[in-house]
Amino acid sequence: MGNMKVTKRKKITVHLILLKLKMPQEKIILNPDKWIDKYADYLFNYAVVRVNDSDLAKDLVQETFFAGLKSAKNFQGKAAERTWLVAILKRKVIDHYRKINSKKGQAEVRMNFYNDGEHEGSWIEERVPQSWDNDSEKKLENEELKTQLDMCIDNLPEKYAMVFRMKTIQEFETEEICKELDITASNLWVIIHRARTQLRKCMEDNWFNT
């Protein structure tokens, strides 16, 4: 008897889901006059956590709105307005990443390992980690530390800093970063590895062993 009730309830649920699927979805209409009030902060925050530059983030938001207006006629009304604008902004972030990725003459990370010869893959002598001062544990709680760490992160090449911040500071999933920046997971780990080894060295020279 109890089982029959459960089966009947399941059937009703399935029926309701099917009905909902058959029902025509309400078409969403764009309302650009409200974009700034409704989405500017959200899009700005979205951009700034990725590019870590508020002026650039403002430009990206502005470009997103412009692009949204330009392609409003192509909006099919299937996605929510914010989702559609975020999709445009995502493209802008990828374009920015590609731009900084292809910049010639930009600061590169210093190599920590020999990349050829019989020592390939071994530590380069002057980059070998040194023991840190005994009071380095205490130093972990120092307020000035934050400033020094920011300086070290800012010294990273832009694309390394961007991937590092997204993965480590904003704690995005690997898959999400790879999708957003159109890079492979192994590419991401090489970038993270290079960024972290450079940061370790920078903190060693400017904080732990000073």
Place this chain on the structure above:
Amino acid sequence: MISCDEATLICDKSQYKEATLAEKLKLNGHFFQCKICRLYSNQNNRMTFLFQIKAINCKQHKNCLSQAEKEKLAIELKKVKV
């Protein structure tokens, strides 16, 4: 045996708990013979601790546009709409 470069890459990956079991085994094998990478690993834990503090600070901070910036943006948008 894996190189120091590979070992430290796995070490970094494991800081995010994303190293595979096979990678962890290779890493431990490497640590057995390489005290420099053992030191790197030890310091890496401290670096992760620093990054975690920074992550907490950053998440508490919400980025917003000022009213003036929004008004400026509205003017720019109007120009495009016209």
